[in-house]
Every structure is written in C-alpha cells, then in structure tokens.
Amino acid sequence: GQQLNQSPQSMFIQEGEDVSMNCTSSSIFNTWLWYKQDPGEGPVLLIALYKAGELTSNGRLTAQFGITRKDSFLNISASIPSDVGIYFCAGHLKAAGNKLTFGGGTRVLVKP
C-alpha cells in the first residue's frame, strides 16, 4: 500500500526561527494536505494543495505540492510558541478509494 515518510520526526524551535518539514511518498497523490494537531484535539487543516507544482501560503505557513506528485513540504516562518504541536502531512488519491494516507507526524517543540 501507499506509505508516506515524514521528516523530521521531531524538531526544536526557537522563537523567530524558520522551520521546514517534508513528506515523500512511494506513489503519487491527487491532493496533499497539511494538518496540525494540538494535545487533546483533532487535526486541524492548515493547507490543501491540489495541483502538482502548486505553492500555497496561509499566513506564516507555506506549502508546496511537488512536481512529481510524490512529495510536499511545509515551511513555517518566524516561528512563535503556539506553533508547537504535531504536524501531519496527508495524501489523497481518488483511485485508491479516497482514503487519506498520513505521514507519521513531525513533533515541533520549543528549545529549552
């Protein structure tokens, strides 16, 4: 089946830093989605990408749908404390029954 490799698994951020995470897949997707999950909550959609090569921003967040349709990255610029949480990428392929395939998550923590 399809698998998504998300990296890094975790990272420490200092306020003001830019952070980046990415996902790669063994097969193509029609749609890439990025979610953030805070403790005790469900995943919240951050950005949706629908076309290969698409670059989309949402405030301090920027995400791109890789041209090969097998990868995507998410950048957070000028990080702030509330950026802490777990970020998940997810790929959606209509031909594969429409279910989302999730990456393992990137846990963003604040540097002590």
Next chain:
Amino acid sequence: GAGVSQSPSNKVTEKGKDVELRCDPISGHTALYWYRQSLGQGLEFLIYFQGNSAPDKSGLPSDRFSAERTGGSVSTLTIQRTQQEDSAVYLCASSYEDTIYFGEGSWLTVV
C-alpha cells in the same frame, strides 16, 4: 453544524463491554471517514463511506469493529467486547470533494 461533531468526547469503559461512538459530519459532505490514533502515534484508517456506495472497510482491525452510516449523514462506530488495546482516540472526518475536515475525536479508555 459548522464542523464535524463527535460524541462522546471521552469514554471510559470496562474491558469486554461494547461501545458506540457517534459522528455528525459537516452538512452536505458526502464522504465520511473514521480514523484511530493511539497515544503519540499517527492516524490509522478504519473505514470510509461515500454516498450510497458500499463502504471501504479495509482498515477495520478485527470483526469486533463495525460502522454504519444512516441516511447518508450520521455515522456510528461500534466496538464490541472492548480490549485494552482499543484505547485510543477515534477521529471522524468528512469531506465534500478533496478537502477533509476532522472532528475533535472521541477519547476511549478501556480499563
């Protein structure tokens, strides 16, 4: 409602009991998904409903798990004879086309 609504938000049950988890999708959304997330882990697909088509049950971990969707709207996930390893958060999501929105989850603890 404005978002995907799930109930109960928290459930503690004794091993061996049956539980039912409910999901109210966003109005007008034709697709409905159930995922499971164990503590600190990623999301595991369970089941997918699309309109009147037969559901994709390929993610259900055992025959103790079942789900139905009545009238193309509300869905119920049932876990029979619960086991401790069933403890997790059960997330429901719905979509109209390609963008999928999650509920807050139902946190199940089996003791």
